Amino acid sequence: MFRNYLIIAIRSIFRQKGFSLINILGLAIGLACALLILLWVQDELSFDKFHEHADRLYRVEEDQYYSGEVYHVTVTPYPSGPVWKDEIPEIEDACRYQWPSGMLFTYGETAFYEGGGVAVDSTFFDLFTYEFLLGNKSTALTEPYSAVLTEETAEKYFGDENPVGKSLTVNNQYEFTVTAVLKSIPKNSINQFDILVPYDYLKEIGQYNDHWGSNSIRTYIKLYENAVIDSVDSKLTAVVKEHNEETTTDFMAAPFTRIHLHQYFGYGHDPGAIVFVYIFSAIALFVLLIACINFMNLSTARSATRAREIGLRKVSGASRRAVIIQFFGESVLLAFISLIFALIIASSILEVFNKVSGKELDFSNLLHPRFIISMILVTLIAGLISGIYPALYLSAFRPIKVLKGDLSTGMKSGWFRKVLVVVQFTLSVFLIIGTVIIYRQLNYMKSKDLGYDRENMFYFQMRGEIKDNYQAIKEEFLRNPQVLSVSAANHQPHRIGSNSGGGDWDGKDPDQSVLIGTNIVDYDYIETLKIQLKDGRSFSKDFPADFAVDASANFMINEVLEKIMGKENAVGERFRFWSLEGRIIGVMKDFHYHSVRMKIEPVVFILGYTEWLSWIVIRIAPGDLTKTMGALEKTWNEIMPGYPFDYNFVDESIDQMYRTEERLGNLLKYFTILAIIIACLGLFGLASFTAEQRTQEIGIRKVMGARVSTVMLLLSREFTWLVVISCLIAIPAALIVMKKVFLQNFEYRTDVAWWIFLGASLAALLIAILTVSYQAARAALSNPADALRYE
Known part of the structure; x- marks a missing residue:
């Protein structure tokens, strides 16, 4: 009996090669995507669980309180x-x-x-x-x-x-x-x-x-x-x-x-990578749903052409149970063939996936018992669900009606398939909108104006004897015409530390405690970074009182600290910090001295001795970078023999801060494209089925004088409306989810522009129309005589 069902199923697959190929390929791509995403999620969830006592290990963290706000730090x-x-x-x-x-x-x-x-x-x-x-x-x-x-x-x-x-x-x-x-x-x-x-x-x-x-x-x-x-x-x-x-x-x-x-990315509660685990888990579910819907849709469409076959089998004595088993068997067989192809696809592109994601996953991860069981269950469920509708529906037909062509109870109207198409394209449009917004947010973080010029600037740490030779290094580097300025600080430009510091000023509430970022700098630091001034001036050798000596120093602050002080122009105000006291000589326009994930906090600059400085910062002229750095390395080796010329460019270091988000953004883009391809495969198959079902109608219309464009419009209109309905559902859902769930995790956010929704809808419509147009044109250009011989 089983052998008989298997032979029938295989014959059915080969009898309709086109439908079978589209069905298998769509589900295989969906399963492969889900496999890769699940591998990524499993790796993210496995961090540090390899330690023997992982469940008993903790990192001590702390909540600091300043000006009524809580700052969570990991030190x-x-x-x-x-x-x-x-x-x-x-x-x-x-x-x-x-x-x-x-x-x-x-x-x-x-x-x-x-x-x-x-x-x-x-x-x-x-x-x-x-x-x-x-x-x-x-x-x-x-x-x-x-x-x-x-x-x-x-x-x-x-x-x-x-x-x-x-x-x-x-x-x-x-x-x-x-x-x-x-x-x-x-x-x-x-x-x-x-x-x-x-x-x-x-x-x-x-x-x-x-x-x-x-x-x-x-x-x-x-x-x-x-x-x-x-x-x-x-x-x-x-x-x-x-x-x-x-x-x-x-x-x-x-x-x-x-x-x-x-983990927390500095001061402020950032949920860390768990946001992306949720996002990619949702994408895996969406892609799998689209693939399964695709599979179900094509399976039910394909089964409608076999109504007379089922009628003949029932007349010949086949029971309803036998028909149900046959349809379930065929659907499950197709699903497991798809799983085999999915494993082949996933293993073939795993190396590319690793490069894009920055992971080191291997094929053995795919053979983990948990994955095998999960994929078998998903495949079995997809096969059974796709077989439910045709199995229960067709098996219930009365043979006489079926053989007379009476399918008036709903199979030809295809309402079920239309609902599935709407669900499928709703998920696709949702993914398009979500991907664009996430991608825009990630690009916004990378390209946001930092408040200083990060280009053509490199830095390196002053270690050991390097610090003793700072002035010599500065002087020799400045002899190179390609070096525009040289300065130093005790922090990297994009990583300035914070200190409670006991900041104080006239009129300050004694109970107010402000967390202030602190950077000790050399002359020309403001000019080297090209930080803009709101009011006042920068540190200058013309003003000896600027330098921090004993208990005296002048200060530069940013706009955020000026606002906390309650001043419109803080220049000239008395200011006390650490054990130093002096006046504010300049107010810098706000600039990002941490990741743009975090809001700009108060910061104070102090002019200090070389022993307080840790990082040299050099701005060079744009041009032949290789030649400039080669000349500087030669100069370096003359001054500091035995010390490698080890440096980093500021713009590259800042980009590195967002490398994880960049990789995840690329993954998101690729999986969304694959989801759309899967949906299009299903739409292509359904359009082919619809054109085939309406062959006789098309022939009659053409004989009656209908133009090719009219016939194409007739076949395309049905699917176009389904996509329009999908867009109307997806747009508000995507807007709510992206604003309330994703964007709220960022201190600085990209705008959610109207053109994103319009563009996603037009893209979905265009893709759908192009997908359907081929089959519509093929049907419209067919010979009416051949069409009228149909049935």
Whole structure:
């Protein structure tokens, strides 16, 4: 019996090759898209779950309160980790995690600045699970000058040699002994590093502060099993208040495995990548729905041509049950053939998908039991649902009526298929609108005016002896006619830190506390960045009082701080910050000194000594970049032999901040295009079916004098109206979802222009018309004599 059903199903597929190909291809593309998106989502959800005690790991974070607002940050006081472990019984282990600045590693002639060098407590491997290739985790970080390398870093310095026991020189001063080598750090981890060194190294280089009010490091804790997290949160805060009675900060433990998706991008509550997990999960569902609707629609349309076959089978004695099984069997068979093609498509384009998404997924992920079971269930459901309508409907026909051509109960009217087409194109138009808005928002973030000129400007960190030679570097670089200006600051242009600082001014409410971004700068910094002034002037050597000396300094502030002060023009106002007091000499127009995800906060600039500065910023003339940088590197090597000329361009660093969003935007674009293609495949198939069903009618109309354009309009009009209805449903739905769900996550938002909705609707209409036109033209241009011989 099963063999008989299978043979009938295969014959039916080959008898209608065109319909079968469109049906299989549409569902296969939809399943392949869903597979890839689910792989991406699974990877996002898997971050840091590979650690043995992942469910007991937490990062300590804090809420700071300024001017009635809450600022969530992910740093803690320097001494906190070991004290929390000793005084809070629920904490089994604690580990501090900090990036030391200025780490130049040298081995023989090989020298690199390691931005991935991290100082950690010796308890690091008691919390986190990493695979050791060489060395012992219990002793890896116990010695003062020990270093743990990843396998990539070990190969970079030592090649094929065994690095354990060998020494690396740091900053041409400290000798670190390699004690262990780790297997590559998994990409699905928020903690990416190249070298680990003991935490005490921070004290050695003067980057450690014993004050409990200095919050600059990350602290991780591992709790005992069954620890009550609310109790831990309150104790974290209580311990800090014991050591710093003036603090108003609240501390809390954030689950480590949730950080990647729910982390905060600085000050302010940003939901992190979880927004995109929701978006892509919805897209996977939409694409799969469109593909399944497509599959169901074509299956029901195709089954209508087999009504007489079913009538003959029932006259010959076939039961209704047998007919139902046959239709379900054929639909499920087509669906599983689609699944096979979907796996082939997904595995074929996985490499391209990885490049676009920035992931390192492989085909083995597709063979995960969870995925296999999920895809089998989805495919089975798609097959069964697509078979329900024709199976139950056709099997209920009375054979005599069917053989006489009486299908008046609804099959020819196709209302069910029309509803499915409306649903399909509603989802498609929704995706088009959503993709355009998301893409515009991401482009808006990348191209928004920052308030300074980010082009033709590069920077590098002043490390060790570099700082001692800053003035010489500045003077020699300025001799190059392509160098327009050189300055320095203690922060990168796009990453200025914040400090409560005790900012004070005449008329300030004593209870008001303002979080102020602080940047110590050299002369010409404002001019180098091309920051515009609202009022006043920049720092100048003509005014010695500008320089921060002892307890005296003049200040430059931005417009946000001026508004908080309640001044229309703050120039000349007395201002106090840290232990410095002076006057405000200039008000800068607001500029973004963090990601544009965050709103612009108050900032103050102070003119300070070279030892306070950390980053050199150079503006060069546009032109032959390679030649200019080559000349500057030559100059650099003459001044600083033995130190690599390691620099970054400001515009590239800023673009890097939005690389994740850029990748996700591209993925969104491609999947939306595929969803539209799937919908068009279905529309093409339905148009073909409609033209075939109305062949005799078309022949009669042409004999009666109907023009080709009239016939084409007749066949296209039905589908055009369906798309119009889809647009009317999709537009308000997309507007509400994008405004209320997506755009509200951004401090600065693109406008939702009317032309987006009009353009999406016109695009959908045009695509539908072009898709249907081929079949309509083919039917309209056919020979009437052939048409009248139909049936």
